[in-house]
Amino acid sequence: MKTKTHSVLTILILISYWSIAQTNSIIDSLKQQLLIETSSVKKCSIYNNLVRNYIHNSPKLSLQYNDSLSALSMKIKHEELHLLSMYNYSVVYRVLGDTPQALSILMDYKKAVEKKKDTGNLIPTYYQIGVSHMALDNKVKAVDYLLKSLELSELTNAKDRALINLNALGAIYDQMGQYEKALSYYKKVEASYLETGNLHDLGLIYNNIGIAYKNLDSLNLALNYFQKGYDISKDGNDLTVKSFQLRNIGLIKQSEQKYNEAEQNFIEALNIRKDIGEQLPLCGSYYDLGNLYLQLKNTEKAKFNLEKSLQISRNIKSANNEALSLIALSQVYEKLGNINKAYEFYKMGKVLNDSLQNNDLKEKVNKLDKQYQTVKKDKELAKQELEIKEKEVQIQKKRTQINYMIGVAGFLLVSSILLWFLLKQRQKRKNQEILALKREHQVKTLESLIEGEEKERLRLAKELHDGVNGDLSAIKYKLTSLLELNNNVIKEAISMIDDSCTQVRAISHNLVPPTLESFNLIEATDAFCQNMDELSEPKITFQFLGDTINLDKKVEVNIYRIIQELVNNSLKHANSTEINVQISFHNTQIQITVEDNGQGYNTTNSNVTGIGLKNIQSRIDYLKAEKDVVSNKNGTSYTIEIDINKLNED
Structure with missing residues (x-):
């Protein structure tokens, strides 16, 4: 029975509305489509496909792409796409092990779908609710929703969905010990x-x-x-x-x-x-190894793996798996000679297991009562509840007596463990302080380098503006006074000086953009893109999505410099006709994307790592950000993810 419980519960999560196998080629193709797609609705569809392809092998990436789907669907006020993102959130959270959060989202999604009388979406919704209840050991509710899904599947001739529900119902019979059925x-x-x-x-x-x-x-x-x-x-x-x-x-x-x-x-x-x-399967694997090592009498390895299983089962609120892990750990402590600890864990596991069985029994009796509404069933229910209460009173009395007997021994044991724990925590804090000092030193060193670079930029900009630009203006003035001679050569020289002044002014503003000093990151980036669009041949566009961003000036400067360097790299090397810059902000995540449709480059070639890319990487390290680069013959896409919480850690 121990082995069976882990297997059946976990496999049900996989057989769901999504049956898409992830391959690198599919994901790469979707990312390429995202680079060139201009329609917001089609972009939402691509985001949705990326969510599904990442769901089982990288659920955190799946969650990020669903954030993009949710934000874009809200921006374009597309209700159906926003509902789709809600459904996706429920599946991703369940895969990540947060079944209660998934169930909460599903119940809100169900209300919206029922209101629209959308039968096609009600089928997978009822199924997901049923499986979520099953993961939380609510078998009666699970059967209720699975039967609703099965009934709608048969009414609409949705054979694939009907098969999924039949499999889930078979798994419930397996859990109840009816293996033939x-x-x-x-x-x-x-x-x-x-x-x-x-x-x-x-x-x-x-x-x-x-x-x-x-x-x-x-x-x-x-x-x-x-x-x-x-x-x-x-x-x-x-x-x-x-x-x-x-x-x-x-x-x-x-x-x-x-x-x-x-x-x-x-x-x-x-x-x-x-x-x-995926947390629930991971819990099962730790339990399997712990159970095996227990059988092999390797108590240390058994204890390590079973404690991992117990920790995960509690995190994901899987009471059934928690009960199994507790009972197995009681056997480990028994072999270690710690009888008090063994009894304590066995007691917790047994109480939890009895609680699950009693909850199921009450729900089944309530369901039968609604179906038959007979006086006989009412009397049987009352009798059963009375017997259960009497047993619970007897068990409680025994527990009180046993707890009193082991209280003194338990106090001494807990005191010893507490003393050891305090010493361990003190050493841990010292190690953390040393590590924090090292990190602070690294951050200050990097910050000093970046500040030095910004000061040098400011110095060069002032010299260009006040020195070279002033000299050019003086030369222009003197040449202008000779225009009375009507000399074409002088006119051409004045025109060349005007062009040089324009270029010097552009270089000066590029080194120290006035918009970044006076305004925020979004306005400065927008102005930079417009300016570069006017000065260069490729079409350069900028787009901002999400909530308002309030950042420290140092952070804004570093983000601006990254965008500036990436755009300049594209202009110099990509031979592109379009360059797209996008900044999005959702929750605590800032995403910066710079894409072009140029010739691309080999990202694995060490020869392409120049000073510009090193400057970009140093700023990414300073911002504690993550970088993703996709480059091929269709163009290059840089995506940089910044977590505001990490920026605030220092």
């Missing part, structure tokens, strides 16, 4: 996927069939299905499915006492899940 649901789904050639979801359903056979002790059949699912995931480079199959093959190896092979499978699955970042 669960297997009958899985087989129907398998037959349909084999007929349509849907390999991605076929690999997932093979996982569930294997789990059912394992629970029926048909280990050879289970291993066969796990291996088939693994082969599909390996051929399709589907890391999520691959991690599940590796994990379940490891469980079979563990039951066959092939512990070395099982350990290798579990560790490989764990590493994949760390890269992906």
Whole structure:
């Protein structure tokens, strides 16, 4: 039962409304489309596709692209696209392990969809709500929403959606121990996927069939299905499915006492899940390793992995997984000879497990009461509740007696742990202070270099403006006095001096832009782009999205210099006809994008790293920002992400 619970709950999250396998070629293609697309609605569609392609292998990037979708849809006042971003948020938060947040968003989204009577979107919405309740161990609510989704799927002849719901219902029967019935649901789904050639979801359903056979002790059949699912995931480079199959093959190896092979499978699955970042599967992997090491009597490794499992299960509010981790940890402490700790963990796990069972029982009885409305059921319900309360009173009395008996011993143990913890914390604070001093020194050094560069720019600008520009003006004045001679050569010289004055003024303003001193970053960048557009051949445009930005002048100067350097690089080397500059601000994230449609360059070639790019990188380091560069024959795109919270840390 311990193994089964982790497997079924996790695989359900994957079989959802999204069944898009991520490939680098798809993502690269979408990013290229984003560079050249001008329609806001089509850009929203591309953002949505990037959200879905990143969802399982990089959910944090998926969340960032959905922020862009949400901001742009609100800007153009497109209600349907904004609702789509809400739905995306619910899925991403669930993948990141924050199921309560996902469920809260889904319930708001459901109200909007029901109000619009949008049956097509209600089907996946009911399904996602059902799966979220299942992840939170609310089985009755989960079944209720899954049946609603299934009913609408059948009414609208949405076969793919119906199959997804059938699989979820089969998983619930699996959890309740009705493995044969669960297997009958899985087989129907398998037959349909084999007929349509849907390999991605076929690999997932093979996982569930294997789990059912394992629970029926048909280990050879289970291993066969796990291996088939693994082969599909390996051929399709589907890391999520691959991690599940590796994990379940490891469980079979563990039951066959092939512990070395099982350990290798579990560790490989764990590493994949760390890269992906999905919290519920990661919790399962730590539990598997802890359980294996417990069986091998390696108590230290067992304790480490089970504590990781417990921490994650509490973070994502998975009570079922928390109960399993607590009970397993009680066995670890028993082997370590710490009987008090062992009892404490067993007690917490047992109470939590009993609580889950009682909640389910009450919800099921309430559901039956609504269906049949009979006096007999009312009496049975009251009798059951009375028996449960009497048992709870007896258990509470025993708990009080036991707690009193172990109180003194517990006090001494807690005091010792507290003393050790305080000493550890003191050392940790010292280490943090040393690290903070080192970081402060690095920041001050970088800040001094940048300030020195800005002062030198100011000096050069003043010399150009006050010195060279003044001399040119004086020469022009003297030559003008000779114009009475009507000499064409003198006229041409005066014209050349006018051009030189214009260029000197432009260079001076470029070194120290007056708009940046008098106004904010957005106005200065807009003025810079307009000025460069007038002076250069490529079309240069600027766009700002999001909320108003209030930044320190040093930060504004560094961002401005980055944009200035990137635009100048494009003008010098790209041979482009268009250069687009964009600044967006949402929540605490500032995103700067500079794109052109020029010839691109090889980003892996070390020869392209010049002084300009080094200056850009030093300013990015100063701002504690992240950089992403995409460059090919269709152009170059620089994207820089700045977190305001990181800027405020110092």
